[in-house]
Amino acid sequence: MMKKFVTLALGMLLLVSLVACGEKETPLEEDHSMYLITDKGTIDDKSFNQGSFEGMKQYADELGVTANYIRPEDVTTEDYLASIDEAVSKGAKVVVTPGFLFENAVYLAQEKYPDVKFVLIDGTPKHPDTQEEKVAENTVAILYREEQSGFLAGYAAVKAGYTELGFMGGVAVPAVVNFGYGYLAGADYAAKELDITVNARYTYLGDFIADPKFVTQAVSWYNDGTEVIFSSAGGAGNSVMAAAEEFTDKFVIGVDVDQHDESDTVITSAMKNLQGSVYNVVKAALTDGFPGGEVQVLGVESDGVALPDNFERLEGFTKADYDAIYEALKADKDGIASNIPTIATHGEKASELKFDNLTVEAIGE
Missing domain, CATH: 3.40.50.2300 (Response regulator)
Structure with missing residues (x-):
């Protein structure tokens, strides 16, 4: 009896497996809304x-x-x-x-x-x-609030032991400038906590498209001692990754989304919650509650910016460290968030920014 039951059960399992294998994913309905x-x-x-x-x-x-x-x-x-x-x-x-x-x-x-x-x-x-x-x-x-996302990236990099930093932006538009200024401010804040001095090179590439000349430029920086480059440059960031891949000890910080899978050289990314914020407003547009007429400015207070929840490539910087600085930004502890420079408060020249434990070499201004 038991043998018959096992045989029947196996037969049913095989039948279910065959049906499952034959199932096709339901196609999406064509819609142009x-x-x-x-x-x-x-x-x-x-x-x-x-x-x-x-x-x-x-x-x-x-x-x-x-x-x-x-x-x-x-x-x-x-x-x-x-x-x-x-x-x-x-x-x-x-x-x-x-x-x-x-x-x-x-x-x-x-x-x-x-x-x-x-x-x-x-x-x-x-x-x-x-x-x-x-x-x-x-x-x-x-x-x-790109400056907050950049701040987190710069802070994490210095806490992870990097003291020779680089920033390569695409074009000096507000979003890119704010990423860069925040990066410098975060690095300076971490350097003060560690009582060390950090150096940073800073430039704009002039484009958001990958180009061999950007690979050459990044390789030159790495050869001159730069350890990690934050590339807020769209597709040109791939050129910086390609440059870092020519070394065994040079790294990149990605931008906008988690670029961890793009290259083993990417240690973290200064992210915006693009997917979540677009999802929310598109849903509202097609249902109700669309915030028409508004300018929404999303930062740490609304989880609009962040670093990826993956710290394996940031040796010496833990999830607990990240949570602590994130909460400090949210609370604006000691003016930590309100004092981050932006293009609106400090203009377009990184060379004119003042830091305590960070020196900046602005190239091409």
């Missing part, structure tokens, strides 16, 4: 565009529908508007535009399409000629 327009990058750039697209896709997956994107032919306001026109003509109800390059296009589009919701990441809608800022009721602008 949500679109993302890419800037210079692609939705698999492991950075800004991808992080934003994944937030939209997360909500689309919950609905069982497709998330859509359009890559403009060029990076001009006219091309961005043409892509928005295409999305709306296909039925878009919400359009996500990741990056300050969309500021002029969204300003015009929000008036042209009052029934469409627009989500502008890292910028505010501005008139192409006067640069007048206007966030219409069908638009929400989301900004991040």
